[in-house]
Amino acid sequence: MTRNTIYLFMTLIALSSCFKEDDPLPVSPLKETTVELNQYYQFQAYFDLGKGETVASNDRNIWDLGFECKDSSWHITLNSSAFMLAANTGQTDFESVTDTTGLDWKYDKSDGNPDSTAIGNWFLLTGNDTVYKNNVYVINLGMTHLGVPRGLKKIVFTKVDKKQYALKYADLNGENYQEFIIEKKPGLNYTGFSFEGLGSQLTVEPPSNTWDLLFTQYTTLIFTDEGEPYPYLLNGVLLNYGKVEVVLDSLVPFGEIDLHYAQKQEFSVNKDAIGYEWKYLEGDPTIGGSYYYKVNPNEEHPNWTYIIKNRNGVYFKLMFTRFYNDFGDKGYPTFAFQVL
Numbered sequence: 001m002t003r004n005t006i007y008l009f010m011t012l013i014a015l016s017s018c019f020k021e022d023d024p025l026p027v028s029p030l031k032e033t034t035v036e037l038n039q040y041y042q043f044q045a046y047f048d049l050g051k052g053e054t055v056a057s058n059d060r061n062i063w064d065l066g067f068e069c070k071d072s073s074w075h076i077t078l079n080s081s082a083f084m085l086a087a088n089t090g091q092t093d094f095e096s097v098t099d100t101t102g103l104d105w106k107y108d109k110s111d112g113n114p115d116s117t118a119i120g121n122w123f124l125l126t127g128n129d130t131v132y133k134n135n136v137y138v139i140n141l142g143m144t145h146l147g148v149p150r151g152l153k154k155i156v157f158t159k160v161d162k163k164q165y166a167l168k169y170a171d172l173n174g175e176n177y178q179e180f181i182i183e184k185k186p187g188l189n190y191t192g193f194s195f196e197g198l199g200s201q202l203t204v205e206p207p208s209n210t211w212d213l214l215f216t217q218y219t220t221l222i223f224t225d226e227g228e229p230y231p232y233l234l235n236g237v238l239l240n241y242g243k244v245e246v247v248l249d250s251l252v253p254f255g256e257i258d259l260h261y262a263q264k265q266e267f268s269v270n271k272d273a274i275g276y277e278w279k280y281l282e283g284d285p286t287i288g289g290s291y292y293y294k295v296n297p298n299e300e301h302p303n304w305t306y307i308i309k310n311r312n313g314v315y316f317k318l319m320f321t322r323f324y325n326d327f328g329d330k331g332y333p334t335f336a337f338q339v340l
Helices: 003-018 259-263
Strands: 031-034 043-048 053-059 065-068 076-078 085-088 123-126 129-132 137-140 152-160 164-170 178-183 190-194 200-202 213-223 229-239 245-249 279-283 291-295 305-309 315-324 330-339
Touching (some): 291 315
Antiparallel strands (some): 031 330, 043 053, 043 213, 137 152, 152 164, 164 178, 245 305, 279 291
């Protein structure tokens, strides 16, 4: 055995003695952060778990419609944070649509399924041909963060291809008529559009490979005690749909959840899988009384952890700790999270 071989052999022995089989991997530090939406939930914030920071935010009032950006995509969404809704009039005569009488209003489903949007399928595929229905939709723009109505528009979606969408729109009385082209933006899930002024295309969300969670108000269906569904505007957390998965665990204490445990769970891909139920209301604002938001975990739910598989396949555990800032203003969700 040569001197170099002996030296290498001894080095390996020395190194192996430093790493016992039962030595645990280093534990990632627990982080805590606050996302600022303001007390009227005016802002939307996109959060990257890997970086542990908000990577983009925007005023929720600046956009109205979202247009899907992949080459083969065609879905159109409403700004759910503004409590928007849409109705397909079934008519193709743009000028004849002047009011909302008898319309069947619909909301985008909050689970993120693109085939469950209020606008729905606005064209037909016949063999290799695309046939545009040219149906006139009426869009209720909902309300601002202060509850001010944003008005009504009528619109026809006239074309989509690998690069762009085409549309025409106006007020219900025909004023402020415009035709507009929306360019698809590679790397985004959706590109935004605003009816404001002469219309504008704008970037609302950041590139899809840069964020995991969206903190925002959004519209969803909740149910009365009698089981009747009705739309409601809530504040919560949405997933980067199709890229992030989550499961709520209420059985195991936060500190005992590890990677091995996380990998055995059944995850949900629903956009609203985190949603709003990590907080709850004490008091009743509907009767003018005092109320206060508290977060889970609490005495009733001592274990309330979200296990998240992010867009890069990395597992995290997350627990909400507050909903108010140091000045007592709501709309500042604080949460602790840790990579597994």
